[in-house]
Amino acid sequence: MITHKRTGTAAGRHSRLRRAACAGTVGVVITRIRGYVLPSGEYVDLYADGDRWTTDPVPGAALVGEGWLVPGLVDAHTHPGVAEPGQPMDPELLREQLHQHVDAGVTLIRSPGLPGEPPPWFGEDPDVPRARHAGPWLAQHGQFFDGWGRRASHDELPALAGAQAARTGWAKIIADWRVGDSAVPVDVLRAVVREVHAAGGRVAVHSQHPEGGAAAVAAGVDSLEHGMCLDPDLLARMAAQGTALTPTLSVITGGLRRREQEPDSPARTWYLSGARVHGALTAAAAEAGVRVLAGTDSLPHGGIVAEIRALVAAGVRPHEALAAASWHAREYLGLGGLEPGAPADAVVYDRDPRADPGQLADPAAVVLRGRCVRRRG
């Protein structure tokens, strides 16, 4: 699911946030932040010693932010590097879109599917978010966007997924696509899970239809992407077996108005039936103890704040919605929060962003790999 959504907020952030080393100093600056840290709410004073937080004072550290401290934000579902679905990866556009993520406070992304082999600097350069990715999408013949991903028969899919996960740690399977398409059968998904887990990786599955979602849950995949039209009765099982849900709520509900204008068709009926209850499904997932991850899946990039707001509007508690876009997602992807020894990412807000959601669009500072990469001017 990729759609084009114009939030109109990226330009505003650009005007407020200064893309520079902190405290007006060019070059390496030792970063210090202090304030109330989430999720605990304790008051802390942290120093970045290289790319690690420490509570031991580091001489010469510059205080770059004070207030409410959130571990860096995470967009757990984004496909940067193109302007349109189906296009090949454009490295220049990739960097620009990754900067849009950082402008929004994102210091870690997961790309469950990429339009091509990422350049070596992806997830590594000091000015772009850390990254996890699944390489190209893996889909059935005749499904998914033309020009993107790899197609495989059911027999080929498990080995292909295992090999992909061995390379990057993730494999992404498109379990279903259009109305009337057949979903990947559960026994094939089970074999995929076996191969990928044997390779030490994890499986993310795209589903927007009941059969695909049911097969993914029955197969015990690691994360269900979108999960539109999922039977809510499966949420308890997802929670019990640790299958995460990335609902991509803002982009799915953002497509409702356009779909409502369309003439009646099976595709319209399907979309409206799933999208209209997707917020309620997401809130029920959080309530059931499913690990919910915030992911945007949309253009322009850097829309994570809209996704957090969509989660809250759907009934997810603000603390949990922020967790889905920060500490819960970081933990799920193997990174710690604001604690000694953890990688040195943070977003600093003047006030508690859970109580004052307007704060989310107006971070005072963004720290990435121990360097302050954005600061409100």
Ligand SMILES: [Zn+2]
């Ligand atoms: Zn996607």
